[in-house]
Amino acid sequence: MPRKTIMALCLALACGSTATVAWAEDPKPSEAPPPPAPLPEGIVRVLDEVSGQHFSAVIPQLAPEAQPQSAIVTFGAALGENGEIPPVLEERLVKTQQAAELNPYAPIVVTGGKPKKELTEAQAMKNWLVDRGVAPERILLEDRSVSTVSNAKNLKVVLNDQLPNVQELMLITSPNHLRRATVDTRVATESRYRTISIPAGAADVAPPVPVGERTGMEKDLRSM
Numbered sequence: 001m002p003r004k005t006i007m008a009l010c011l012a013l014a015c016g017s018t019a020t021v022a023w024a025e026d027p028k029p030s031e032a033p034p035p036p037a038p039l040p041e042g043i044v045r046v047l048d049e050v051s052g053q054h055f056s057a058v059i060p061q062l063a064p065e066a067q068p069q070s071a072i073v074t075f076g077a078a079l080g081e082n083g084e085i086p087p088v089l090e091e092r093l094v095k096t097q098q099a100a101e102l103n104p105y106a107p108i109v110v111t112g113g114k115p116k117k118e119l120t121e122a123q124a125m126k127n128w129l130v131d132r133g134v135a136p137e138r139i140l141l142e143d144r145s146v147s148t149v150s151n152a153k154n155l156k157v158v159l160n161d162q163l164p165n166v167q168e169l170m171l172i173t174s175p176n177h178l179r180r181a182t183v184d185t186r187v188a189t190e191s192r193y194r195t196i197s198i199p200a201g202a203a204d205v206a207p208p209v210p211v212g213e214r215t216g217m218e219k220d221l222r223s224m
Contacts, residue, residue, distance in 0.1 A: 036222060043187055043221055050183050051214065055197045055205040059099045060170070067105035070196075071159070071166045072096060075151055075173040075181050076112020076121030083119040085128055088174055091200040093128050095172050099198070100134050107166070108134070109158055111142040111151045148180055149220050152188035159189070168194040175199040179209060183217050187224055 039047070062070055074096045077089040085093065100108060108129070112121025122143035130136045142158045145151040159166055173181045182197045199205045 036218075039218065039221055046186050046191065047183055047214075047217060047221065050179050050186070050197075051209045051217075052207055053197075054207070055178055055199055057199050057202055057204050059095070059102055059198055060196060061102045062106070064105060067103045068107070069166055070103065070106050070168040070170060071163055072099050072103065072106050072108045072170045072172065073155060073185075074108070074110050074125065075148070075171070075177065076110065076114075076125060076145075077174075078114060079116040079119065079121055079124055081116060083117040083124055085124055089121070089125070090128075092172055092174060093125060095198060095200045096125075097129060097132055097134065099170060099172065100129070100138070103170075106138075106170070107163055108139045109142055109155060109163075110139060111145055111155060113143050113145050113150075148177070148184050149188075149223055151181070152184035153224070155185065156189050159193075166193070168196065171195055171197045172200060175201060175203060175205045176213065178205050179213060180217050180220060184220050184224070187221060 038044075074092055077086060077092070079089075080086055096108065096110075100106070110122045110125040110129070112125070114121055120141075120143040122141040126136070126139045126141060129139060140158055140162055142151065142154045145154050169185065171178070171181055171185060178197050178199050182195055185193075186195060197205075
């Protein structure tokens with residue numbers, strides 16, 4: 001007999017009630033959510049390819065004539081409450097500055113919205129780079145995004161509208177964000193561009209991919 005029914009019966013007997021006791025039913029267990037739909041084959045192929053790659057922390061130095069066709073793209077991170085650059089973002093910007101110095105003819109795109117004190121991530125990133133000698137006219141802003149998925153989608157618009165001759169992207173972000181940013185960018189741009197993904201800091205990024213990171217990439221791809 002269900003526990004709730006036993007309790008109700010005991011209460012009725014204790015009170016001397018002659019009323020009919022309703023037989024309470026235990027609630028039905030909630031149904032498990034259906035499994036997510038499988039990703040399209042082409043997207044799975046990109047996901048598997050990126051998951052199996054080894055990404056070097058060494059910045060490539062391109063031939064001068066090739067640099068204008070290769071854009072340096074740096075992904076933003078949340079600013080401090082007063083618009084300050086946090087350490088995780090500064091590490092990305094240090095790598096960006098190094099890439100800009102090695103490839104002085106390559107345009108730069110900095111990405112990220114989420115303003116603090118009316119300053120977006122992208123604008124704060126540009127200010128940081130300009131303060132350290134990078135020419136402001138080299139730096140384009142993608143300042144509307146609030147996630148990695150929207151970074152990738154809005155980056156596509158910037159590239160189409162302002163950098164139509166670019167054929168290659170040097171993607172710079174933190175090591176634990178590099179695969180996700182690469183996959184989202186590849187899928188959002190329909191693999192139109194060659195990508196060179198460069199982790200911030202000094203360590204390479206190599207397989208295997210942690211389970212949680214793979215799950216995060218799949219979640220991104222289902223939302224695109």
